[in-house]
Amino acid sequence: xxxxxxxxxxxxxxxxxxxxxxxxxxxxxxxxxxxxxxxxxxxxxxxxxxxxxxxxxxxxxxxxxxxxxxxxxxxxxxxxxxxxxxxxxxxxxxxxxxxxxxxxxxxxxxxxxxxxxxxxxxxxxxxxxxxxxxxxxxxxxxxxxxxxxxxxxxxxxxxxxxxxxxxxxxxxxxxxxxxxxxxxxxxx
Amino acid sequence: xxxxxxxxxxxxxxxxxxxxxxxxxxxxxxxxxxxxxxxxxxxxxxxxxxxxxxxxxxxxxxxxxxxxxxxxxxxxxxxxxxxxxxxxxxxxxxxxxxxxxxxxxxxxxxxxxxxxxxxxxxxxxxxxxxxxxxxxxxxxxxxxxxxxxxxxxxxxxxxxxxxxxxxxxxxxxxxxxxxxxxxxxxxxxxxxxxxxxxxxxxxxxxxxxxxxxxxxxxxxxxxxxxxxxxxxxxxxxxxxxxxxxxxxxxxxxxxxxxxxxxxxxxxxxxxxxxxxxxxxxxxxxxxxxxxxxxxxxxxxxxxxxxxxxxxxxxxxxxxxxxxxxxxxxxxxxxxxxxxxxxxxxxxxxxxxxxxxxxxxxxxxxxxxxxxxxxxxxxxxxxxxxxxxxxxxxxxxxxxxxxxxxxxxxxxxxxxxxxxxxxxxxxxxxxxxxxxxxxxxxxxxx
Numbered sequence: 275x276x277x278x279x280x281x282x283x284x285x286x287x288x289x290x291x292x293x294x295x296x297x298x299x300x301x302x303x304x305x306x307x308x309x310x311x312x313x314x315x316x317x318x319x320x321x322x323x324x325x326x327x328x329x330x331x332x333x334x335x336x337x338x339x340x341x342x343x344x345x346x347x348x349x350x351x352x353x354x355x356x357x358x359x360x361x362x363x364x365x366x367x368x369x370x371x372x373x374x375x376x377x378x379x380x381x382x383x384x385x386x387x388x389x390x391x392x393x394x395x396x397x398x399x400x401x402x403x404x405x406x407x408x409x410x411x412x413x414x415x416x417x418x419x420x421x422x423x424x425x426x427x428x429x430x431x432x433x434x435x436x437x438x439x440x441x442x443x444x445x446x447x448x449x450x451x452x453x454x455x456x457x458x459x460x461x462x
Numbered sequence: 463x464x465x466x467x468x469x470x471x472x473x474x475x476x477x478x479x480x481x482x483x484x485x486x487x488x489x490x491x492x493x494x495x496x497x498x499x500x501x502x503x504x505x506x507x508x509x510x511x512x513x514x515x516x517x518x519x520x521x522x523x524x525x526x527x528x529x530x531x532x533x534x535x536x537x538x539x540x541x542x543x544x545x546x547x548x549x550x551x552x553x554x555x556x557x558x559x560x561x562x563x564x565x566x567x568x569x570x571x572x573x574x575x576x577x578x579x580x581x582x583x584x585x586x587x588x589x590x591x592x593x594x595x596x597x598x599x600x601x602x603x604x605x606x607x608x609x610x611x612x613x614x615x616x617x618x619x620x621x622x623x624x625x626x627x628x629x630x631x632x633x634x635x636x637x638x639x640x641x642x643x644x645x646x647x648x649x650x651x652x653x654x655x656x657x658x659x660x661x662x663x664x665x666x667x668x669x670x671x672x673x674x675x676x677x678x679x680x681x682x683x684x685x686x687x688x689x690x691x692x693x694x695x696x697x698x699x700x701x702x703x704x705x706x707x708x709x710x711x712x713x714x715x716x717x718x719x720x721x722x723x724x725x726x727x728x729x730x731x732x733x734x735x736x737x738x739x740x741x742x743x744x745x746x747x748x749x750x751x752x753x754x755x756x757x758x759x760x761x762x763x764x765x766x767x768x769x770x771x772x773x774x775x776x777x778x779x780x781x782x783x784x785x786x787x788x789x790x791x792x793x794x795x796x797x798x799x800x801x802x803x804x805x806x807x808x809x810x811x812x813x814x815x816x817x818x819x820x821x822x823x824x825x826x827x828x829x830x831x832x833x834x835x836x837x838x839x840x841x842x843x844x845x846x847x848x849x850x851x852x853x854x855x856x857x858x859x860x861x862x863x864x865x866x867x868x869x870x871x872x873x874x875x876x877x878x879x880x881x882x883x884x885x886x887x888x889x890x891x892x893x894x895x896x897x898x899x900x901x902x903x904x905x906x907x
Binding site: 289302303307361362363383384385390453 | 849871
């Protein structure tokens with residue numbers, strides 16, 4: 275795993291639930307079928323109310339829904355507040371973000387199942403911070419996460435913020451998911 | 463000095479004791495999946511364990527299609543077919559197949575009196591069919607799998623990857639959660655339901671107040687509730703971020719399970735020690751509680767029904783949370799002999815509940831007659847509009863309407879239209895509100 279992750283930030287607020295990340299009507303796509311899996315990238319974050327989509331201004335589409343072939347977002351780091359990923363157990367949520375190109379989410383804390391899905395499925399790195407970064411960073415800012423120094427730098431403003439170490443899931447993230455981790459540890 | 467949750471997990475990990483915060487590998491007694499997460503889970507299982515791999519124990523896998531059943535959506539039909547194929551190749555016995563989903567279009571072949579193996583909503587089905595056993599560990603690809611905690615078991619929701627891992631190995635790593643204790647004492651007034659208790663508890667700690675924690679419920683009021691009502695409480699533990707909800711099993715649990723064919727020897731009864739440690743303890747006297755509502759857009763956004771002045775466009779009674787027999791008994795009590803003034807949708811969770819709409823009566827009238835006479839629309843059992851679903855789903859809000867619902871979530875867009883509003887309440891409060899076209903306290907009827 276790279277120790278640095280950089281990209282453009284997409285900023286959201288508190289309580290971003292899995293229905294906002296991937297609305298239920300798209301769950302009939304089967305993520306095990308490659309062509310259908312791409313559709314999760316297309317619809318990622320399409321359930322976020324417009325006013326909250328891309329703070330502070332809102333009204334910023336994460337993926338260009340007007341283009342039916344668009345499956346990638348220009349934003350690869352999502353900044354959230356409290357309780358990111360609450361609600362349903364759908365693994366389609368971190369999968370949708372990853373399909374759209376998201377490498378990491380930085381939030382104050384996560385709902386349990388979203389966090390586990392992100393880690394165990396090897397979709398993205400769910401980082402935590404004590405700071406209300408969504409009030410600091412603006413959608414479109416270029417940010418860099420340094421996993422060794424435990425910090426995030428907003429290169430657009432030049433400010434640096436502390437993020438928490440990954441803790442006991444670091445090994446699973448390093449292994450790129452539960453299956454690889456279990457094989458390494460000879461648990462399967 | 464362990465909580466009931468810690469004891470169940472210690473037992474499943476083959477340990478004398480466990481401590482909150484430590485990661486343990488536990489053996490899984492039941493793995494449940496459904497039509498929305500099953501196909502993805504099966505895909506990962508085959509990719510990781512091989513095309514011809516066998517599940518860890520075909521009798522411990524339960525497959526319950528329930529989400530997208532009564533829809534013309536082709537992919538949803540296809541997903542059910544994927545489950546059928548998997549069940550066949552694996553020799554899985556516990557499969558509640560909507561066998562009437564067998565041709566294009568909205569399935570019209572469901573008949574509650576037929577021998578269809580179809581049951582309906584997975585969490586209610588797991589209970590009705592005897593899959594919820596005190597002391598066991600249940601893992602399901604649905605966040606409301608925490609419902610099973612009503613049987614004194616550890617039961618929680620996971621994603622596809624973890625479910626696939628369990629399918630192949632029969633085990634899973636779990637972080638032992640610290641517990642919050644909610645004690646409800648006193649006698650339940652007839653205007654309150656379990657839903658009011660859990661909405662009160664979630665409002666108390668907030669929609670993230672139990673994140674990564676267990677929510678344990680006890681007290682004389684909880685003990686007085688029947689199993690279906692206890693399921694309502696544990697069902698919504700996830701709405702406070704809880705990993706699991708749990709209620710100690712008692713004679714009612716045993717009676718319910720034995721009726722469902724569960725052998726008593728399979729049950730293990732754990733109870734929290736008197737000196738068990740809790741993150742926090744919350745005590746309530748139910749005789750002082752009032753009908754409670756969660757306002758948009760969070761299950762933790764608590765208000766009292768009588769204090770709201772809120773017009774509604776529709777009412778909805780259904781789901782694993784609020785579509786059980788007891789839920790319709792309470793709703794019928796208030797709708798009997800009256801007329802609703804807004805569109806009111808009745809969706810039994812399962813076929814068993816659907817049949818009970820005929821067999822359960824108030825006086826000489828069946829619940830079904832009462833609902834029909836009141837002007838309600840009754841749909842077939844499934845998850846239906848609780849989570850929106852495909853646009854042709856029964857009861858789905860395809861316009862920006864305001865709904866009062868006995869379901870479990872009111873996030874933006876949860877029941878369909880992104881600009882719709884959902885107020886969560888007990889089936890009794892939903893029924894009362896349907897009569898007035900605005901949210902009211904059932905005591906006002």
